[in-house]
Amino acid sequence: MSRHTVEVSEKQSPMERIAAFIVDKRKAFYLLYIGAAIFCVFSSGWVAVNDDLTSYLSDTTETRQGLTVMEAEFVTFGTSRIMVDNISYRQAESLAEQIEMMEGVKSVEFNGSRDHYTNGSALFSITYDGTATDPVSLEGLDGVKALLDGYDVYITGDTGDSASESLNAEMQVVMVIAVVIILVVLLFTSHTYMEIPVLLMTFGMAALMNKGTNFIFGEISFVSNSVAVVLQLALAIDYAIILCHRYTEERERLEAREAVVAALYLDGGVEVAASFVERTLIPKMSLSLAREPENPKSALQEKLQEGGITPTYKLVETQGPPHDRTFVAQVYAGDKGLARGVGRTKKEAESQAAKTTLARLSEFFGIGLSDEQQAEKAAEKAARAEEKAAKVAARAAEKAARAEERARKKSERDAAKRK
Secondary structure, three states: OOHHHHHHHHHOOHHHHHHHHHHHOHHHHHHHHHHHHHHHHHHHHHOEEEOOHHHHOOOOOHHHHHHHHHHHHOOOEEEEEEEEEOOOHHHHHHHHHHHHOOOOEEEEEOOOOOOOEEOOEEEEEEEEEEEOOOHHHHHHHHHHHHHOOOOEEEEEOOOOOOHHHHHHHHHHHHHHHHHHHHHHHHHHHOOOOOHHHHHHHHHHHHHHHHHHHHHHOOEEEHHHHHHHHHHHHHHHHHHHHHHHHHHHHHHOOOOHHHHHHHHHHHOOOHHHHHHHHHHHHHHHOOHHHHOOOOOHHHHHHHHHHOOOOOEEEEEEEEEOOOOOOEEEEEEEEOOEEEEEEEEOOHHHHHHHHHHHHHHHHHHHHOOOOOHHHHHHHHHHHHHHHHHHHHHHHHHHHHHHHHHHHHHHHHHHHHHHHHO
């Protein structure tokens, strides 16, 4: 390894080193990824799904204690409410009698009131011989369904009505809608059509690994089982699209490897971006940054592009009446806002924003200052730190004095009581 390579490696941030390691060892990561995917195909079947949300209640809660007493002292029979449309009242009466005679059915409530029959629709309130989850109740419901096969029927109730099944069915509809929307968005936003199948595979693998890694917990609730996949899909879409577009931007000026590394670590957060600016941009800035530029926008663009950053400007606010407008513009480096400027025209506002950014960079990094100025600035900083330390010490001494005074008074009161 050359001395230059060692120096470059030492200057890299931890995130950049990780990104470079992932890119350089990508074949190993491919194998790990494929192995994890195969494992998750099987491990997703090892996860137990808990349909009873009340089981997550602590034994000390009043709700859990009340449910325990109720389950021990009372039997809650399973019930169903079944509505049958487009039948006559005589047909409804006949069905009620047949249902009540079926095995597993305890009783059927049906009469001629408007609550049970109106406009050709009959409502049967059925109570079963067992609880909602008892096999005898489920068999009774199956028998009722078989009897009503061919009728226009709607069934609701606690028997045979699993909340997890309902939620899963609804989430499947949500997933289908989401996939359609994602496809449409990708068709309009992707740079090439090959991005679409790659991104779709990424989303699918993220969802699979989410479900497969749940085996670590052993058991999860039906809510997590249904909703977590959609949340994982949203996260995967967000990061994958941002990463893909970042790579496309970086590829315009870098080789493929460097573009991938840059895309990985530049999307790593504010600290990483700050480290990148400090490491690559600041050393390349000359003393001319500290001088008043004739064209601030050109000067800022020249300096930022040395580090691979192109500034952009956005109009963020317009003030005043139409005949006397004042414009406020902000300069951005990527999606990071740097500074704002105000002017009577958009061009003047953008120029002021660029000038303010140059001034802040110069002040923050000490660019353009002589040795004496830098020493003076360091002395001022040290004086401020010393002043702050003195204030902290004074507050501590004052606090100690108050504590000593309180102790003395307490001692005097105790002595007076003993006399």
